[in-house]
Amino acid sequence: MTTPSEVYTLTTGVFPDRYQNGTQLEGPVYGAQLMFTGPDAAIEVIGNKITQYMFGSPSCNPWFAEVIENYKKAIIRTAGDLRKAPDDRVVLTGVWYHLDYNERPRFEPYVIHVISADGVVSSRRYKIEMFDYDSPGEGFVGMLALETTSPEDISQFLKKEAARITGKYTSHEPCGLKPLQGVIWFPAEDNNEDDIPIIVSKLFTARASHEQPDYDVEVFPSEAANPLRDEFSEALSEAGEKAEITPRFVSAYNAIVVDDVSGVDRKWMLRELSYSRFGVYRGELVVREPRSGPITLSELANSSTARGSWFQVRIDHDAYDPRFSAFDDDDRSGLNDFRAMLHDRRVPPASEDEPNCLLESDWYLAEGSTAAVRYMAVGPEPRLSW
Structure with missing residues (x-):
């Protein structure tokens, strides 16, 4: 009823x-x-x-x-x-x-x-x-x-x-x-x-x-007990309440970095940090803040206050409208870093449809292809309708 x-x-x-x-x-x-x-x-x-x-x-x-x-x-x-x-x-x-x-x-x-x-x-x-x-x-x-x-x-x-x-x-x-x-x-x-x-x-x-x-x-119980994840979650919560990076937080972070050979726990940890005020910059826990270039996409995703980046495709000389996407596991893990070193922007947007960002990467041209891609970040972000 x-x-x-x-x-x-x-x-x-x-x-x-x-x-x-x-x-x-x-x-x-x-x-x-x-x-x-x-x-x-x-x-x-x-x-x-x-x-x-x-x-x-x-x-x-x-x-x-x-x-x-x-x-x-x-x-x-x-x-x-x-x-x-x-x-x-x-x-x-x-x-x-x-x-x-x-x-x-x-x-x-x-x-x-x-x-x-x-x-x-x-x-x-x-x-x-x-x-x-x-x-x-x-x-x-x-x-x-x-x-x-x-x-x-x-x-x-x-x-x-x-x-x-x-x-x-x-x-x-x-x-x-x-x-x-x-x-x-x-x-x-x-x-x-x-x-x-x-x-x-x-x-x-x-x-x-x-x-x-x-x-x-x-709803998502782990298949087996994971003391490292449990300790990290508790330490992250404690650090959030105190608004500071505590020794316990640093210790829990280092434990996962050292123990996680497969990278699965590290990917989980970076995802958990993305919902917090804290992040990782060049191997150290930091408070998230605006970043300037040069910086990799993963560094930007893991340590800055930016929520995501724009991805643009160009075929021959025709560039398509950029599409914004929130940072995901691939971005945070560094999977796209080989083509996404972002620098301070040197020229203004080429058109009104292009976002006015502070950072941009060079165009990356895949071998044997006429298509090139680039990333742009830190600018006015689109909003959902709710």
């Missing part, structure tokens, strides 16, 4: 009593719907009045308002078809999907709520075609019959299943976020009860675009 106050966010409903006439019922059957990354968003329709919500509250986001204006007739018509009574309130709930700076944002609905005048909420999966980008069957990855019947066990089991299902989507979008934030579990129509709730298994929380995602570490 979902309450009227919860319909503006993707929220797990309340489990009913799992007993009937003193007998424990069978575990429910659920279907998995992959969920894009983005803040919770909703469109509420009361009569012909439309209200937009983001992060659970009424929103004046201009991009969202533009989407609603473009589809206003379809939204009102669809809401009219969904109402059971003239005074029913219809809320379409999903996420605001915008992870690529070069793509237009959109509203991605997942759940339909119809709320009666007396507050009764009827909820079901969104599988209609109201927007021209709707594809009702897309992202639905099959059914799962559960053996457990405990509400707590069901939620925890489905959360782990969500982590397993989305685990293969490891690449990141240009903004630095993963494309999927979890799975929404919809009860199968042939369950024995009518009041099996929708379950939302979020693996991290999408916050405002200037913040880092808040990962739920319990």
Whole structure:
């Protein structure tokens, strides 16, 4: 069961009593719907009045308002078809999907709520075609019959299943976020009860675009205990609270550098540091600050306050528009350093479409190719629409 106050966010409903006439019922059957990354968003329709919500509250986001204006007739018509009574309130709930700076944002609905005048909420999966980008069957990855019947066990089991299902989507979008934030579990129509709730298994929380995602570490348990990582995490947290590089922090960092032959733990460590005020510059822990050239891409990623860089391609004499991307594991590990030594910029931008950056690399021409690439960094960065 979902309450009227919860319909503006993707929220797990309340489990009913799992007993009937003193007998424990069978575990429910659920279907998995992959969920894009983005803040919770909703469109509420009361009569012909439309209200937009983001992060659970009424929103004046201009991009969202533009989407609603473009589809206003379809939204009102669809809401009219969904109402059971003239005074029913219809809320379409999903996420605001915008992870690529070069793509237009959109509203991605997942759940339909119809709320009666007396507050009764009827909820079901969104599988209609109201927007021209709707594809009702897309992202639905099959059914799962559960053996457990405990509400707590069901939620925890489905959360782990969500982590397993989305685990293969490891690449990141240009903004630095993963494309999927979890799975929404919809009860199968042939369950024995009518009041099996929708379950939302979020693996991290999408916050405002200037913040880092808040990962739920319990969803990603390590396969084996890792004392070095545990000590580093604790030391990093302590250093953050004290706002200084502590001896314990230095010791934990050095332990991973010395012990990690494969480089896996070091890659993990640099990723953890990217969410903090601290970084690594030429082998030493430092407080992140603006950097000047000459500097490698990995040094810039690991020690500066820059969030990412622009990557530009030139074929023969034609240069394509640069694309911004947040720093990723490859950038931090030094994989691209052989072609990305950045120097202080010597000439102004060649066009209005080229970002006015402080640093740029030389053009790198691959052997046997007419295509050249270069990196640029430290300038006005693009923003997401949330």
